[in-house]
Amino acid sequence: MSEAEHHNAHRWAGVLGWVSAGLGVLQVAAPDTVVRVIGAGDRPWARRVVRLIGLRELFHAAVLLGSRRPAPLVWTRVAGDAMDLALLGRLMAEREDGGRRRLAASTAAVTGITFADIVTAVRGGHEPGLPPHRLTNLRAAITVNRPRREVYRFWRDIENLPRFMIHLESVEPIAGGYSHWRAKGPAHKSVEWDAEIIEDQTEQLIAWRSVEGATVRNRGSVRFTDAPGGRGTEVRVDIDYDPPAGKVGLAFARLLGEHPQQQVCDDLRRFKQVMETGEVARSEGSPEGTRARRQLFQRPAQPVR
Incomplete structure (x- = not known):
């Protein structure tokens, strides 16, 4: 892998850090809006879970934006993505109304972000030749x-x-x-x-x-x-x-x-x-x-x- 690709991986990791920051602020400040947009319904626990996820995203943002070489640290986001996909899968199994379409769209979006996270983490973490x-x-x-x-x-x-x-x-x-x-x-x-x-x-x-x-x-x-x-x-x-x-x-x-x-x-x-x-x-x-x-x-x- 070329030096330019390593630089690009770290640059993309910084972009993902800002994505985490934006999501975290939204999820903490307006959890009801997020619950409605993703199609989670009126479950009483959904609002609390969204806020916790928002705090986790703010943590990711602090880790990525505070590092000089953030790409390998994107693995922390990958772990969070896995939790989000598992939660969305549970909601999909429980819902049978029109909310399933929004849940499906949310699942597709999180899957795409997960793919970007994995590619960035792999490219930034694999630097052969030097320990x-x-x-x-x-x-x-x-x-x-x-x-x-x-x-x-x-x-x-x-x-x-x-x-x-x-x-x-x-x-x-x-x-x-x-x-x-x-x-x-x-x-x-x-x-x-x-x-x-x-x-x-x-x-x-x-x-x-x-x-x-x-x-x-x-x-x-x-x-x-x-x-x-x-x-x-x-x-x-x-x-x-x-x-x-x-x-x-x-x-x-x-x-x-x-x-x-x-x-x-x-x-x-x-x-x-x-x-x-x-x-x-x-x-x-x-x-x-x-x-x-x-x-x-x-x-x-x-x-x-």
């Missing part, structure tokens, strides 16, 4: 004062990446959309892996993932959109990766001031400099950027000799 419980997610964005076509083309030429990603030593294109990456690893050792481009929408999106068995397992995407007011291009990066040293290595990186999140933000700032000025501006006292251990050797600026 979800070990993933570290990085997100960053920046506005570059250059046209979107130019920004996209520069990034799409992956050999340009080491120019602003200082942890990369090289990126070599391979036939078929694959590439070989070499990066600076712990203890001054290099780390290498292969990756593939899995989605390439001209001037809009580039998505990639590491191949099976890679030393550094990762996937991600970079999106390009026009900035408001003709101010250039908004670049948004979203990366999931499995830290080679796990949580211990991540904690140690924080102590050194080299947390991956900070690295990504710094990379984007350097990317902006390269696109707008043609080079990365670095001070003489800290030529390798903002790494914490380099700050120990900083000194006041001096005239160039």
Whole structure:
């Protein structure tokens, strides 16, 4: 499944969250109207049940709209859909008047929603290649004062990446959309892996993932959109990766001031400099950027000799 499909699944999960919110408000505020519309008749318990279902829908809305990756959480809605279908089946068995038509229509509607819930949950939950419980997610964005076509083309030429990603030593294109990456690893050792481009929408999106068995397992995407007011291009990066040293290595990186999140933000700032000025501006006292251990050797600026 492509990265774009995963993004679509999470987007649809957000839509379903708003659907739950709307249904929940209606069922809690106007249960009599809901009972009449679905054809439940004048059963005294129907009004109370509808209100309880409304509270459940509000819970679903809070869960889905409050999550950054809501698609797998849609399974909570699927469980609720099963309860609703069972309740509608019981009402259908009890009614013999004209209300059966409205119950049948309600059952068909809930069945369609259930299908949408299941598809969204499956697509959002099946993300092969990386164990979800070990993933570290990085997100960053920046506005570059250059046209979107130019920004996209520069990034799409992956050999340009080491120019602003200082942890990369090289990126070599391979036939078929694959590439070989070499990066600076712990203890001054290099780390290498292969990756593939899995989605390439001209001037809009580039998505990639590491191949099976890679030393550094990762996937991600970079999106390009026009900035408001003709101010250039908004670049948004979203990366999931499995830290080679796990949580211990991540904690140690924080102590050194080299947390991956900070690295990504710094990379984007350097990317902006390269696109707008043609080079990365670095001070003489800290030529390798903002790494914490380099700050120990900083000194006041001096005239160039």
